Amino acid sequence: MFAAVRAHTNIALVKYWGKKNEALILPMTGSLSLTLDAFFTDTRVAVAKDLTEDEIVMDGKRPDDRSIDKIRRFMDLVREKSGNPAYARIRTENHVPVASGLASSASGFAALAAAASKAYRLDLSAPALSRLARRGSGSASRSIDGGFVVWHKGHDDASSYAEQIDPADWDIQMIIVAVDRQRKKISSREGMRRTVATSPYYPAWVDAAESDLLKMEQAVHRHSLEDVGRIAEANALKMHAAMLAADPPLCYWEAGTMTAMQRVWALRNDGVPCFFTIDAGPNVKIICRKKDTDRIVSDLSDYFSAGALTVSGPGSGIRFREHF
């Protein structure tokens, strides 16, 4: 009645933005991500018959009420599936390089899904684990597996899950640029809703994302960094463009976001194959080859502090652990 799991975060290269079904977290489009080695969550779940509610400790303290709510609702789902009504002690540690700003619900709910399902003796296959993680946070469905992962949008709970399409055992990595946030973030959930409901560009985004996904799968299979990067960058810009057209407009960029984008374009202009992607926040994630890391980090160091830059290779899928 105890399990501990490590799960890595993932960065979407073809983005997930918009739900078809809010309750089941079924996405409007399929998406594709790369799991990252440098960012992970360790979670331990111990079922305890003596508790009257779940006991949750995150990074040594009680998380905010919104997080507690989300975790308890997720645990209720696990209890329902397992037929075991007992509460649990949940301890979770996020391992995120200082100032990276990449505290992700993807690794969090992937680790929780795996640890809780084992502690409650659900014995789930990887696709079933991905489906369970999806119910906590859509992007968590992509953190069960490592390497390049595709989340099939599906049409119901059974068909909407993610799986590895390539182990990413070739020369590709990311440099994460943490950018100071000047404004309060609008949550991804709320941002998605507003974009779906009000952006005149959203229907065209859905078509473009489907087409980008097909092209990206082929680029990954060809191990083409150039194509993976170019499709990812254009896809991210299209997602942010769909948000900018929402009513009221949604803009997650800061001045530092533009600076990082411009440096990527300048470096590419100088012959360094590098590309960016940006999620629902100001941080910029740069896709590049290992050998170009020093050149890119050195260029970025003129604009960002060393602590704001984190290099990461591809990461593995979830790992069950004895303890942590």
Next chain:
Amino acid sequence: MFAAVRAHTNIALVKYWGKKNEALILPMTGSLSLTLDAFFTDTRVAVAKDLTEDEIVMDGKRPDDRSIDKIRRFMDLVREKSGNPAYARIRTENHVPVASGLASSASGFAALAAAASKAYRLDLSAPALSRLARRGSGSASRSIDGGFVVWHKGHDDASSYAEQIDPADWDIQMIIVAVDRQRKKISSREGMRRTVATSPYYPAWVDAAESDLLKMEQAVHRHSLEDVGRIAEANALKMHAAMLAADPPLCYWEAGTMTAMQRVWALRNDGVPCFFTIDAGPNVKIICRKKDTDRIVSDLSDYFSAGALTVSGPGSGIRFREHF
């Protein structure tokens, strides 16, 4: 056989982005602008029987070949319409506050159209002058009149012209924020072509722009700064969003562009009614009331040099002059 004209530039509040007919410069959508007092062009045209080609002096020197080409082709059109094959001496001076970065072809071709048509004795009405200016540069069609001007997209040369819908004799003005350009600009002409041809969002942009134009005309007639500003800001973001989705993506923003946008949002959050619009370049134009100017300029001064900020009220239409 001589005429001198002053024309003011204009800033579109519902943007013109994309041509239906490249040769005649017929736009895909109607647009709406405010003519500005602080930025203007003085142009003098003297027909001279002794010349073997047009003699062009701009700001005291010979302009670049591309500008000379555009001006000569425009003058050929005037010669064709007037039946007078003679060449002309053309002297033009752009009055643009230092570092504003607002050297615009709008005031340039409006002044040239008015001066050349008078020097060649074409005797054109204001709508006919607007149509002629349009052939030099689309946005120039909106600089024949002052105040708020609508360019009716039309369906042929005769029906595509601009006219004043409101003299802007109420409390509205602009603060122009000149932002350092880090990258070479892609011309509006090329940017428009690429967006029309490749952006999956362009068809939705056309619909959105038509709808914004109707709402903006009503907001102008109501003299509602809040509505004019809100519609203008959302319209500009939708235009830039359509460009970001082009292939390859088009981004005219710089880090300073984002900084100015964020300051506008922060000021608005503090209760100052101000809004921005952005054209095919990094500069940000802020729409506000006269009484809020000091507050806004003082806030922006923490981020931009004093020389980068220019305040302008609404401007008048073209004026014929004795000399300059």
